[in-house]
Amino acid sequence: MCNRKWPQTRRNSERPPRRRGGNMVSRDNQLKLVNSPPGRRSFALLRAAELLQDRKGPLLSANEEDYLDAVRSGLSSSLLQRLRFDKNKLSAAADGLRQLASTPDPVGEVVERRELDAGLVLERQRVPIGTLLCIFESRPDVVMQIGALSVRSGNAVYLKGGKESRRTNDMLVSVWKEALKDADLPPQVVEGVPSREEAHALLSSQSGVDLVIPRGSRTLVQTIRASTDIPVLGHSEGVCFLYLDSEACPEKARAIAVDSKCDSPSACNSVESILVHRDFLPHLETVGHALLAEGVEIRADRWCFPHLSGPDHLIEEAGPDDGAVEYGRKCVSVRIAEDLMDAIRLVNRYGSGHTDSVVTEDELVGELFVAGVDSSSVMVNASTRFADGYRYGLGAEVGISTGRIHARGPVGMQGLMTDKWVLRGSGHVASTYSAGGPMGRTFTHRTLKKISV
Known part of the structure; x- marks a missing residue:
């Protein structure tokens, strides 16, 4: 007899101490996002594009303040260039959101379908990875790029930008929260991370984060790789x-x-x-x-x-x-x-x-x-x-990966997806297919036409 009790808190739901304002990315909220009608996620993307245009003035002003502070602090010229979120980048971000909203919904896409035997059909479906943590230097446009790909693919995401782009990042995160709320989706699936200490807590293997995405210098990527056991997707440099x-x-x-x-x-x-x-x-x-x-x-x-x-x-x-x-x-x-x-x-x-x-x-x-x-x-x-x-034509990108496992090159929406195997039968049991088994059945392993779920 098994005496073990069902755990009160599952490992995937464990989180670091509650953050300012009590907003957390929870597995429940991520599941609400992924199980929502696809049209809602599309609406959230289109609404975010509208809000970008509506808030162009305040966004550009906030970025100008960030830029002037960064100049005074002696930020390098390359990071200063990436810090800029001007009207051209804002327009490109809005266009990317609209393009992504027009793409087929990736959640539940059947990429492989096979008959194992009569009435026993196996499918391989695309599903979101879960909860992402993106840590980046300068480049506030990352907030819109990663946010868009996450929402479209059903992933929740934490966004930790550098202090040099704090004002711009905060305003862009607020765009996501309003867009999600207007789409009747949980706003908590896109969260800004205000401090380095909280970012370190999220890098803990107990945080519930499933994938870390660094966007920045070689030093940043190497530091993150060395400080977490969570899988890291990124490139070290661009020579x-x-x-x-x-x-x-x-x-x-x-x-x-x-x-x-x-x-x-x-x-x-x-x-x-x-x-x-x-x-x-x-x-x-x-x-x-x-x-x-x-x-x-x-x-x-x-x-x-x-x-x-x-x-x-x-x-x-x-x-x-x-x-x-x-x-x-x-x-x-x-x-x-x-x-x-x-x-x-x-x-x-x-x-x-x-x-x-x-x-x-x-x-x-x-x-x-x-x-x-x-x-x-x-x-x-x-x-x-x-x-x-x-x-x-990926709509937006998470970044460019020079690794060999999972995703390589410009990583778009498919790079934030993983697989789920679904087997549908009608009372089939594995023992009937065992060598020398009582039924002596054999597998057909016949490839079937893919269908949408």
């Missing part, structure tokens, strides 16, 4: 390469190099190192002039240096670390590659596995580069700046 092949079109090389470096120099998909095939060196000056015209500092090795001309303060010889550094600003290394295989070797050795691109008119070179480079996104004759969830 992205651009390889200019011997068969590269100089005009394409110029345009792609400038866009990859200058479109958003602090972004993790911005190019940090350009590799040049020896036979392309006569055309390097064209690329160099275009970069210099945009104010880009160039760190060139001894083979590339003689092919560049411009202001002395913008061109210098590369040091030992150049070519393996994420500058996060208008600075790029330029180094020689003896051939395609040498370029692939250098990318795989010194890159971060984020995003790398090749410019070439030789189709075979492009395919060999794609096959040989071990990165989450690989481009052929295209800017590295395309490596983005919105540009990939």
Whole structure:
């Protein structure tokens, strides 16, 4: 006879001490979100887009205050750029919400269906992971991106931003709470985390958080990985390469190099190192002039240096670390590659596995580069700046993962989902399929057409 009693508090419901205001992400609220009619989650996204536009003035003012405080505190230029939440970012966030609201509901999607025997059917369904914790530096637009993907996929989320974006973050979290309330959904499924101490408490394995998503520097990601046993989804840094092949079109090389470096120099998909095939060196000056015209500092090795001309303060010889550094600003290394295989070797050795691109008119070179480079996104004759969830049509992104397990590359809504196996029978028992069993039944294992639940 079993004498064990049912526990009064389940492990998944355990939480750190109650926070200011008593608002907590509970498993019950997350289940209310995931079990609500899909139309409500869509409505919440559309309502959040409306509220962004309605509150544009106060939001931009709050961000301006955050920005001026950050300037006075000496925040780095790359973080200052990410801190900006201007009218363009606000408009892009609203567009992303509307795009995501128009996508098919992912919760309960049947991705595999198989008959095990007559009347015994197995399904693999997509379900939310549960409760997320996102910790990020600057970039208040993360509040809308992660919030949108979480609500759409039925996940609850804690959002811990840096103190430099506190005013903007608080206002954006309030947008989510009002949108959820208007959609008759629990507002507690999107919660801001005001202090570092509370973030540390949530990193405890007893907090009920199922996945941690860091968005920031390599140091931030490494610190979080070292301080929790909860799975962490993220990338360490964005050391992205651009390889200019011997068969590269100089005009394409110029345009792609400038866009990859200058479109958003602090972004993790911005190019940090350009590799040049020896036979392309006569055309390097064209690329160099275009970069210099945009104010880009160039760190060139001894083979590339003689092919560049411009202001002395913008061109210098590369040091030992150049070519393996994420500058996060208008600075790029330029180094020689003896051939395609040498370029692939250098990318795989010194890159971060984020995003790398090749410019070439030789189709075979492009395919060999794609096959040989071990990165989450690989481009052929295209800017590295395309490596983005919105540009990939994911609606928004959690971030870009350079890991190999669960999700890789721009992580959109599907990266916040996991599997549930559902078996429907009519009194079937496993013993009848055992070798030498009394019934001697065999499995049919027949693939069936997928249907929506």
